[in-house]
Amino acid sequence: MFRPRAKRITFATMRNTQLVDNLKQLYDTFEKNGGYELKVFCFHYDRSWKSRLLFFWYSLTSVYYMATSHLFIIDDYFFPLYTLTKHRKNVVIQLWHAIGTLKKFGLSLPNADESVIKPHTNYDWVMVNAEDDRQAYADAFDIQKKRVLALGDPMLDPFVQVPIDRELEHKRRLLYSPTYRANNVAPVKAAVQAFIKAAATLTADWEIYISIHPYVNMRLDNQDLPANIHLFQDPGRVKQILPQIDVFVTDYSSLLLNFSYFERPILLYTPDYQTYIEQQGFYVDYFNYLKAPDFENATHLMNFINHNLAHLDLDYVRQLKKKNFPNLDGHNSDRVYQFLTSINRYGEQES
Known part of the structure; x- marks a missing residue:
């Protein structure tokens, strides 16, 4: 029923009621440069009963944003994304909300294979902070290592x-x-x-x-x-x-x-x-x-x-x-922005 729009970019999270960290920093970079239709989807899923009831409605809403966006950018687990077959022109970017590789996450968890629906699917690109992180994120998200890019985490830019x-x-x-x-x-x-x-x-x-x-x-x-x-x-x-x-x-x-x-x-x-x-x-x-x-x-x-x-x-x-902290120049968000604006809905840049 809906097709992706070339200039629509959605920033989505189920961690908070507003954009924070990587999503907020990258959103501000897109907004500053202009030229795109920016959408925001936020829902704080805290596993309470109220949250579980609201989750169904917000999941349906998020599917609409996924269907109509050229870039759909997330920062964590996003269940609705794993339940569907997306259009080939919908490009999903996983920024994740943390840096480094300490505790296991995603499909690296001991009980990951117990899920009825396989999580962390439908990602096209994953952004990480350092070169040494790439293999762990590739394993956690079952994605080719060449699709994991060490461009730096945008949320770290203000630190400098x-x-x-x-x-x-x-x-x-x-x-x-x-x-x-x-x-x-x-x-x-x-x-x-x-x-x-x-x-x-x-x-x-x-x-x-x-x-x-x-x-x-x-x-x-x-x-x-x-x-x-x-x-x-x-x-x-x-x-x-x-x-x-x-x-x-x-x-x-x-x-x-x-x-x-x-x-x-x-x-x-x-x-x-x-x-x-x-x-x-x-x-x-x-x-x-x-x-x-x-x-x-x-x-x-x-x-x-x-x-x-x-x-x-x-x-x-x-x-x-x-x-x-391999990058201390304050330009992580610019690097991610430059990459995302270099790919289009008809063909993607290989890395």
């Missing part, structure tokens, strides 16, 4: 405008960002509760931000929290405050690689490592690759911050930055 050195204020800022666990919110809740309780033992003056993954269906209530602890679920906000953070704490989130740009302390709080490695797995020898201080117990983590943080050698962070 942020000074690495930051004057320590009276109140220092700590960000704790636990990652998503498929269909199991219990470990996240337990870890967050233990973290909040242990944070009371911090001796210095800290502002603490706890960012819950957008796919975790977890009730957020800041009313009973201490005034210095801020609990939220907004991937746009977490990226916005990242440059102002003094210490980053996570379990397995690839956001730590983004944060490595600032050459500031990265600490690991991994109370469920053995379970996580069995259910999810990693592309790398996790602790050996990161070489970051690691804690299974939140109290031990806070004790380290109190007594050892000031003397921490940050060479391990600088090494992570060297591995994961």
